[in-house]
Amino acid sequence: MRRNPQSSGHLRPVDLARAHGLSTQAVRNYEAAGILPPAARTPHGYRTYTPRHAQALRAFLALLPGHGHRTAAAIMQAVNRDAAEDALRLVDESHAQLVADRRTLQAVEAAVGDLAPLPPERGDTFVGPLARRLGVRPATLRKWERAGLVQPHRDPQTGYRVYRPADVRDVLLAAQLRRGGYLLEQIAPVLAQVRGAGGVAPLESVLRDWRARLSARSRALLTGAAALDAYLTSRLPEP
Template identity: 75%
Template structure:
């Protein structure tokens, strides 16, 4: 049996499992997936691990909250294969995604601050104006293109009550006025922020009636908190990953 050159400590699968509240099968699965380095074997075929494996497990478990299971596993596999640049690229991608999510949140806040109540107008007057001047607004294709989504997505949002375009009386086409475009933008931004359609609908209803940021303050605070927690998780994961890389360097 080859012992760890630094401490001579040998660890059983159950030792790693108990330290992190995992099952021994999970430890074996992590090794099989390349998340942990290959274990040494006793003459009788039993797995034995070292502090290096313990460091790999700590790094992986710390990476998961910030990067997600799939990306964390890919980072660990890359490290264990010696592809450090690839591992760091994956780390960079998660940080870039977090930055993009922060920009999305800021865009939502900017859009909400620009909202103003739209006073109701007389339906008859609207119909007369539309008949005289044609559809004032934008059609589904151009709006979908501006948002970077498919027209089918806008139709789904309409069924969910997120947008309420009128129909052009001559062509029957959907026509999105300024308020509809605003609602579609908000729906798009909130979807990017991880909100479900059934969560977005009442928020947009509140925005339509209140015309400002206040109805969404609780949701926005929660969104800020989740992004901050993810940022902290990325830092924690980076620290444990760095510690694992140092263990590998010392071992080599």
């Protein structure tokens, strides 16, 4: 009668791999990377795993969606070297990043909501009038241009900067975000999304998708935390 390796508490790499939809090489790689604790070896040099290794693998796979591969691996490596505080700090940093991302989304939504409708006419304007409208110096608009936030056209005859309606929209959105405390390098990708979406109206669907991704990440962090807590508990010494 063939013996089930799991009944004795010992698992082969293939047992661990099949149970989690992985290749045996992936399991070995995770062990080599410190994501799994070191495996014992048989007299013939074969790896043998235990239910604790399976729990470590479940924790890592649960951490992946919320933290990403690099951070999830660093968390497991810290736990396996008995540096639980380092692991928990990494978890906290991922939650803090999620909070920051939510605040950025809220700021963008507020900025988009506060934008005044663009005039139906041609809507072209120059640095001076636009700066006065925003209550900033013309040099500020030029600085934003150098930072890539806005790309006004040039009048072919005079060389003056000409802000078309889409440019005005970008400048107004940048001004809202600057008032919210965001740096120029943080604002540039937001404006790129606005331009990529074809304006503010199509951006609403982008914002909905953004919100959905943040919610999914939040749930994933909760799932990962539960699996990590179970693994941490399994490593506690017997009372």
